Amino acid sequence: MQQEYIKLIFGLKLKQIRNDKNLSLFGLSKISGLSKSYLNEIEKGKKYPKPDKIAILSETLDVPYDQMVSLKLDKNLAPIGELLQSRILKEIPLDLFGIKESTLIDIVANAPVKVNAFISTIIEIAQHYNFSRESFFLASVRSFQEANNNYFDDLEHQVLKFAKAYHINLHRPLTSQELEEILIEEYGYQITNNELSNYEALGNLRSVFIPNTNTLLLADEIDEAQRTFIYAKEIAYNFLGINNRLYTFPWIKFETFDQVINNFYASYFAGALIIPKNELTSQLETIFKKKTFNERLFLKTVEAFNASPESFYQRLTNILPKAFNIQNLFFLRFTYKAGDTKFHLKKELHLSHQHSPHANETNEHYCRRWVSLNVLKDISRSKKPHEFEIQISNYESDNTKYLVLSSATKDPFKENHYRSISVGLLINKQLERKINFLSDSKIKTQNVGVTCERCAIKDCKVRQAPAVILDKTAKNKKIERIVEELNAKYNS
Structure with missing residues (x-):
């Protein structure tokens, strides 16, 4: 002992x-x-x-x-x-x-x-x-992440240091070929592209790293953006000198907390390398200055980097708090199978405080008025590779409003499965000063709830369940009020 x-x-x-x-x-x-x-x-x-x-x-x-x-x-x-x-x-x-x-x-x-x-x-x-x-x-x-407003200056500096050391031009989109060359020449990697597809049980694994031989096995289905992100994470592990790490992407299990935090550091480094802070900040400033929301310009910004929409939205949660002092925000990642009645919240992040849309494990039904769910339904019915929608979500019960941007894409590893990524910004005086297009009448405002079971919206056409939790709370308050009245009546 x-x-x-x-x-x-x-x-x-x-x-x-x-x-x-x-x-x-x-x-x-x-x-x-x-x-x-x-x-x-x-x-x-x-x-x-x-x-x-x-x-x-x-x-x-x-x-x-x-x-x-x-x-x-x-x-x-x-x-x-x-x-x-x-x-x-x-x-x-x-x-x-x-x-x-x-x-x-x-x-x-x-x-x-x-x-x-x-x-x-x-x-x-x-x-x-x-x-x-x-x-x-x-x-x-x-x-x-929340304690640090999801911004880590030391990792941002490490990215700049790496870019300088390896002559990476951060003013143009990074390619997987550039990073593959560094992995092979500098870190002695062997990269195999056709091994994982031989094992059906590996499911949606994108990559497996074999440390003894420095071999990186990649799934056939990954696209250029996913390949670039995987390479960038591998470079992060090596450049940052991280040994206690995970060997699969996505992860299967964690042995220690150090592996979890190191996985986060490597992912952050990869996102910062692929989507440089200065480049993204400059483009966001242009979008925010306009009096109306320019969807074409926003989507052009998403596509300006060799990154998936998820990586782009994740990077927004780093840049908005630091560069624009927008700290009241949330990030949500939903998955959905076409024709199903369930939507699954797989990833979330809340800066400053726990915002209204958050995960619940009580089998309640998420509000079908959320833009995060609407884009999933849209893409499951369409043939488009990317569905985007913007919405002002009004939570009447909390007296709060959020500007929510949401994108949906197909899951390349699962047939008829889709995922949506959303970032919501709390609308207050500060946000109104930062973003000029908030008063754009073309942006749809929607009254929303958190779950149907807790929602007070009357005659909702997309309601999935009665407001049983809300009704129970109201009943209890009524009982409390009557008891107080009885106390007052018989105490006088």
Whole structure:
């Protein structure tokens, strides 16, 4: 067992025994003859006392020596022991969020009963919603992105450094051929294009990397934009010196949190390399200055880079907060099978706060008035490679409006499957100053809800289910109001 764990457990037990006997650190120091600073170091898990010092504490506190040194914890401290032994504190780099491990342990130790209840609640919720270890890791990365407004200056600088070192012209679209040459010549890659198609079970895997031979296996179905992104991620792993990485795209499973965060870093680097910040910022400024929304110009901007619509929209979530100070935004990725009644929210990001459109795991029906869903239905009926729509979504219940841009494309790996990518910007005074076309009368405004079960819109022609949650809430409020009236009536 790790020495560090033994020290922490002893310190927690000593602190609990001292508190149970209503002793301050000063008081324990006075009656034991051990210095206050020494006792403080023990309780924080920084020092483990020698046997003679343990004997003094045992006699002073009237606790058997064997009980003092035992690693067995009572029910109040048991969840702390489980937390320390679970390795979760080692797997999650708390320093990313400015948290010290000792600080977290201190919080737990100061209110063990309450924290025990909190941890048990979280575990129960996780089990109820089938919240996997991977889901927890991914949620942590999203929180990390949101805490940094999804912009990472050090990675942006690394992209510029790479471009300079390898004479990459960031003023024109990057090609997969340029990156393939670097992977082969600089990093000794072998690239095979026809192996993955031999294995039906691999499904929608785009690539597999074999580290021992530096072999990159690619799926036949990938297009030029996907190939460029995969190459850019491989370059990121090498140029940034990342060894603890994932070997498939998309991922199959994560072993450690480091793999999750490194996957994010590599993806961010790839997006920043393919869609350079200065080029995108300049084109967005042109679009935003116009009095009316120019769809042709926007789509031309999407197509100006050798990137998929998803990569482009992801890159918007980096650039809008940094270059335009537009931080109230969300990103959504939906998937849909033609003819199905279900829409699946597979990826989401919310900057500043949790915006109205967000994932639910309660089998409720997402609002069919969302532009994100409309473009999916449109592309499933049409032969177009790309469907685009813009909408102002008005959430009457929240008194909020969003400018939502949404694109849908076919999934090249699944027959009759489609995906939509959306970015929504909260409409407020700041956005009105940044974007001139917000008052364009041609942009459709639509009253929307979050799910049908919670929606107050009357006579909705696309409603999939009655507003049962909303009705239940209204009923409970009515009961509360009547009880208050009865209290007032019979208390006077």
